[in-house]
Amino acid sequence: xxxxxxxxxxxxxxxxxxxxxxxxxxxxxxxxxxxxxxxxxxxxxxxxxxxxxxxxxxxxxxxxxxxxxxxxxxxxxxxxxxxxxxxxxxxxxxxxxxxxxxxxxxxxxxxxxxxxxxxxxxxxxxxxxxxxxxxxxx
Amino acid sequence: xxxxxxxxxxxxxxxxxxxxxxxxxxxxxxxxxxxxxxxxxxxxxxxxxxxxxxxxxxxxxxxxxxxxxxxxxxxxxxxxxxxxxxxxxxxxxxxxxxxxxxxxxxxxxxxxxxxxxxxxxxxxxxxxxxxxxxxxxxxxxxxxxxxxxxx
Numbered sequence: 001x002x003x004x005x006x007x008x009x010x011x012x013x014x015x016x017x018x019x020x021x022x023x024x025x026x027x028x029x030x031x032x033x034x035x036x037x038x039x040x041x042x043x044x045x046x047x048x049x050x051x052x053x054x055x056x057x058x059x060x061x062x063x064x065x066x067x068x069x070x071x072x073x074x075x076x077x078x079x080x081x082x083x084x085x086x087x088x089x090x091x092x093x094x095x096x097x098x099x100x101x102x103x104x105x106x107x108x109x110x111x112x113x114x115x116x117x118x119x120x121x122x123x124x125x126x127x128x129x130x131x132x133x134x135x136x137x138x
Numbered sequence: 139x140x141x142x143x144x145x146x147x148x149x150x151x152x153x154x155x156x157x158x159x160x161x162x163x164x165x166x167x168x169x170x171x172x173x174x175x176x177x178x179x180x181x182x183x184x185x186x187x188x189x190x191x192x193x194x195x196x197x198x199x200x201x202x203x204x205x206x207x208x209x210x211x212x213x214x215x216x217x218x219x220x221x222x223x224x225x226x227x228x229x230x231x232x233x234x235x236x237x238x239x240x241x242x243x244x245x246x247x248x249x250x251x252x253x254x255x256x257x258x259x260x261x262x263x264x265x266x267x268x269x270x271x272x273x274x275x276x277x278x279x280x281x282x283x284x285x286x287x288x289x
Contacts, residue, residue, distance in 0.1 A: 017171065023169075023171075026168070026169045027169045027170065029165075029169070030165045030166045030168070030169035030170075031166070031169070031199065031200055031203075032200060032203070032204070033203065056224045056227070057196060057199050057203075057224070057227065058170065060196050060227060061170040061172075061194065061195075061196040062170060062171075064170075064194060064195035064196050065170055065171060065172050065194065067195065068172065068174055068194070068195070073174065073176070073186055074172070074174040074176050074177065074186075074192050074194060074195075074234070075176065075186065075188060075192045075234035077195045077229075077231060077234075078230070078231050079228075079229070079230050079231070080195055080196075080228065080229050080231075081226065081227065081228030081229070081277075082226065082227055082228075083225065083226045084223070084224055084225060084226070084227070129226075
C-alpha cells in the first residue's frame with residue numbers, strides 16, 4: 001500500500017493487536033517506563049484501577065505501527081497526536097487484551113495526507129482525537 | 139496545593155545528549171511488534187533513503203519523558219506526581235530519528251492551569267540533533283486529578 005493511492009473518506013484496513021502482560025513487561029524495559037500500574041495488580045488496584053493497564057504510550061505506539069503499515073513504510077509520519085480517553089486493562093492470561101486500530105483518510109493534499117484513527121479495546125474507544133499527518137508519496 | 143501558573147513559559151537547561159543506537163531501535167521495534175525491516179536492517183533503511191536504521195514514530199518518548207522529569211520533579215511547580223495521569227500526547231516531526239543521531243532535549247512548560255480541582259500541565263520538548271537542527275517536538279499534557287476536596 002502507498003499513501004499515493006489514498007482517497008478522501010477511504011477506510012484503511014483495521015489492524016488488530018493482542019496485548020499480554022508479557023508485552024507490557026517488554027515495553028516497560030524497552031521504553032524505561034517502569035510505573036508499577038503496568039505490571040502490578042496490587043499497585044494498580046490501590047489507585048482505583050481494575051488491575052494492570054497498558055502504558056498509554058504503548059497503545060499510541062500500536063496505532064503508530066498501523067500508520068506505518070498503511071503507508072507501506074516507516075518514517076513518513078509528520079504529525080501524530082492522541083488523547084488517552086480510557087485505560088486498556090490487560091488480564092493476567094494468555095489471551096490478553098485486543099486493541100483494534102482503524103483509520104479513515106481525512107484529507108489528501110499534494111504532499112501530505114491526514115488520517116483519523118479509531119482505537120478501541122472491547123468496543124470502547126481508548127484513544128480520542130487521534131489523528132496523524134503523513135508525507136504523501138509522489 | 140495547586141500548581142503555580144507563573145511557571146508558564148519556563149524552560150529548563152538542555153539534557154545531556156542521547157546517542158541513538160541501532161540495538162535500542164531494534165529493541166523498541168520488537169517491543170511494539172513493528173516489522174518494517176528499516177527498523178533493523180541498515181541496507182533496508184538505506185534503500186528507503188535513510189542514513190541508518192529508523193526509529194518507530196513514538197520512539198522519541200524515550201527521550202522526552204526523561205527530559206520532562208526535570209519539570210515534573212521541580213518542587214516549586216507543585217505538581218503532585220502521585221496523582222498524575224497522561225492526558226494527551228502529540229509529536230511533530232521534522233524528520234525521523236535514526237541510529238547515530240545525537241539528540242538534545244529542551245523542556246518548556248507551555249501551559250499550567252487549574253480547573254475544577256484538577257491541575258493541567260503541558261510540557262513541550264524540543265529535540266535537536268548534533269548540528270542543532272530540529273528533529274521532533276513533543277507535547278505531553280499531564281493531569282493531576284483532584285483529591286475530591288474541591289480545593
